[in-house]
Amino acid sequence: MDKALAQKVIDRLNSAKSPALFTHLRPDGDAFGCLLGLAHALQERGQSPTLHAEGGMIPMYKFLPGSELVQDIPDQLSSQSDLFVVLDTSTRERVGKKTIDWKPSVDIVIDHHISNPGFGILNLIVPEIPATAGILYRLFEMAGWKISPATATCLYAGLSTDTGSFRYRGTDAQTLRIAASLVEFGADPSEIAKHCYLSVTPQRYHLKKLTIETLSLKDDKKSGFLTIYPDFYSKSGAKSEDTEGIIEEVTSIQGLEVASLFEFSPDGGLRVSLRSKGRVDVNSIASSFGGGGHRAAAGIRFPKDGEKNRDLVLTAISQAIARLEN
Ligand code: AMP
Numbered sequence: 106m107d108k109a110l111a112q113k114v115i116d117r118l119n120s121a122k123s124p125a126l127f128t129h130l131r132p133d134g135d136a137f138g139c140l141l142g143l144a145h146a147l148q149e150r151g152q153s154p155t156l157h158a159e160g161g162m163i164p165m166y167k168f169l170p171g172s173e174l175v176q177d178i179p180d181q182l183s184s185q186s187d188l189f190v191v192l193d194t195s196t197r198e199r200v201g202k203k204t205i206d207w208k209p210s211v212d213i214v215i216d217h218h219i220s221n222p223g224f225g226i227l228n229l230i231v232p233e234i235p236a237t238a239g240i241l242y243r244l245f246e247m248a249g250w251k252i253s254p255a256t257a258t259c260l261y262a263g264l265s266t267d268t269g270s271f272r273y274r275g276t277d278a279q280t281l282r283i284a285a286s287l288v289e290f291g292a293d294p295s296e297i298a299k300h301c302y303l304s305v306t307p308q309r310y311h312l313k314k315l316t317i318e319t320l321s322l323k324d325d326k327k328s329g330f331l332t333i334y335p336d337f338y339s340k341s342g343a344k345s346e347d348t349e350g351i352i353e354e355v356t357s358i359q360g361l362e363v364a365s366l367f368e369f370s371p372d373g374g375l376r377v378s379l380r381s382k383g384r385v386d387v388n389s390i391a392s393s394f395g396g397g398g399h400r401a402a403a404g405i406r407f408p409k410d411g412e413k414n415r416d417l418v419l420t421a422i423s424q425a426i427a428r429l430e431n
């Protein structure tokens with residue numbers, strides 16, 4: 106982590122009174138963990154942050170301390186806000202369409218996506234830490250800010266969920282050291298795991314079952330894809346956030362290199378999730394279609410032509426796998 110840059114971020118955060126904190130569309134555990142972890146740290150310092158995520162808080166992460174503070178994305182940046190901070194978000198578009206033309210522009214971006222172009226005034230982008238929550242931990246440590254059990258719980262949840270419970274490739278000694286420190290500051294690993302991994306609703310489970318039944322293996326069983334059709338939601342009663350984690354079921358297949366999940370929206374759009382076991386760089390595939398992410402986990406959104414774009418992405422995956430063999 107660039108110490109001089111991190112210090113500038115700390116100084117800028119210190120100078121605010123009412124910072125507005127934002128994260129990415131379809132927020133995940135790292136997104137909520139970062140919003141709330143940073144909010145607790147700022148509140149300890151007498152600030153009054155506002156927290157925003159698309160759709161507000163989702164039931165799965167309601168156990169996080171302070172979860173009631175999370176609000177939906179407003180129509181305008183509040184005139185009270187004296188700092189515009191974006192966490193865990195790889196592009197300006199992923200903060201949300203209606204925020205694009207907001208003035209003033211983003212002051213601080215804190216993120217770990219390698220594809221992040223740096224769309225803020227200060228951009229603390231640290232791809233070697235596998236969750237933005239881990240970057241926040243290092244920042245608080247450097248600043249000498251108090252890490253309360255509430256802060257530690259939120260950051261640990263972000264770090265745990267973004268590393269697939271400390272299983273993905275980016276999990277290194279530093280990740281585990283950060284996790285250990287967060288436990289010392291009051292995070293409870295088994296309690297957090299209970300909420301993040303062992304609290305699947307029957308609706309979510311039903312959606313998972315319907316989706317897994319669509320599995321198709323190709324490229325000599327080196328790639329596999331799942332499809333979510335719009336009626337799966339009415340059939341299962343699940344919500345859009347309930348798709349999180351389904352793709353990992355495919356990644357677990359022995360010998361597989363790339364897993365993909367295609368979610369068709371009722372208006373013909375398509376959301377794509379890509380996962381690699383490490384040999385194929387799915388970030389470069391996603392980037393070639395205007396998406397992004399990391400080497401082993403990336404995504405794309407197509408506003409239209411879902412079927413056609415699915416075929417194009419599947420072809421790109423086949424080509425990447427063929428290149429491995431040459
Ligand atoms: P997901 O498959 O939605 O869990 O996303 C996997 C990773 O790719 C996450 O780190 C996302 O932040 C990133 N990502 C997903 N969709 C997009 C997109 N449309 N543009 C850029 N990055 C994305």
Ligand code: MN
Nearest residue numbers: 133135136193
């Ligand atoms: Mn995230």
Ligand code: MN
Nearest residue numbers: 135193237267
């Ligand atoms: Mn993240």
